[in-house]
Amino acid sequence: MSVSQLLDSHYSVRAFRKESVDDKLIQSIFTSAQQSPSNCNTQPWQTYVASGKTKDKLAQALVELIMSGAQPNPEFNWHVAYQGVHRERQFGSANALYSSMGIAREDKQARQMAMLRNWQFFDAPHVVFFAMEKYLDIMGSVDVGIYAQTVALLMADNNIDYCFQGALGMYPDPVKNILGIPDEVGILFGMSFGYADDSAAANNTRTVRENLESSVYFFN
Numbered sequence: 729m730s731v732s733q734l735l736d737s738h739y740s741v742r743a744f745r746k747e748s749v750d751d752k753l754i755q756s757i758f759t760s761a762q763q764s765p766s767n768c769n770t771q772p773w774q775t776y777v778a779s780g781k782t783k784d785k786l787a788q789a790l791v792e793l794i795m796s797g798a799q800p801n802p803e804f805n806w807h808v809a810y811q812g813v814h815r816e817r818q819f820g821s822a823n824a825l826y827s828s829m830g831i832a833r834e835d836k837q838a839r840q841m842a843m844l845r846n847w848q849f850f851d852a853p854h855v856v857f858f859a860m861e862k863y864l865d866i867m868g869s870v871d872v873g874i875y876a877q878t879v880a881l882l883m884a885d886n887n888i889d890y891c892f893q894g895a896l897g898m899y900p901d902p903v904k905n906i907l908g909i910p911d912e913v914g915i916l917f918g919m920s921f922g923y924a925d926d927s928a929a930a931n932n933t934r935t936v937r938e939n940l941e942s943s944v945y946f947f948n
């Protein structure tokens with residue numbers, strides 16, 4: 729498929745089948761993604777891919793921590809309070825997800841349970857954490873963002889489904905502990921990946937994009 733076709737057919741997948749992605753294919757995707765551009769070729773991404781028992785251990789530790797009432801302690805600034813159109817779009821995407829899952833707006837408990845699915849990696853067979861040395865701040869996060877989208881496009885090109893998850897940077901402690909991530913490295917976000925469970929209601933979620941004129945300004 730062309731890149732435009734991949735983008736046209738994109739949507740985030742939030743329910744996966746158990747079937748794993750072939751190990752060699754995973755290796756080849758992350759090998760190709762090494763070609764991503766970065767500022768001064770610094771290549772700041774530190775990428776942790778977990779599957780099998782390690783992935784299960786991560787999900788168990790995260791869910792236990794969250795159910796114990798722990799507060800999020802992200803290593804980067806994920807606390808932006810969206811304003812104006814950004815806030816509207818944020819609500820729009822949440823509404824799209826909850827209405828496809830048949831969850832009413834006022835059903836706080838069902839929404840919390842749906843949110844918890846993030847830390848169960850939506851039952852995906854694999855999860856990747858995108859990290860970098862903390863001191864790099866916004867400079868590094870730009871590069872890691874570009875790198876992560878490169879990974880996503882490579883996945884899509886190989887019929888692998890995924891969901892980016894800021895939620896996976898919210899409780900870094902058990903993840904860093906289990907994966908042995910050094911203190912000076914911070915987790916920015918993560919992504920669950922595998923093959924979509926097409927029978928799951930969550931995967932009927934679709935979002936829309938603004939028209940070109942609202943975001944892109946051309947000059948001659």
Ligand SMILES: Cc1cc2nc3c(=O)[nH]c(=O)nc-3n(C[C@H](O)[C@H](O)[C@H](O)COP(=O)(O)O)c2cc1C
Nearest residue numbers: 738739740821846891892893894895896917934935
């Ligand atoms: C950096 C980033 C973080 C995201 N975090 C989450 C998340 O924690 N949980 C989730 O379900 N979706 C998350 N998403 C997916 C977005 O909600 C989704 O991309 C957006 O609503 C547009 O929908 P679409 O991807 O289906 O087109 C994230 C996406 C990005 C790029």
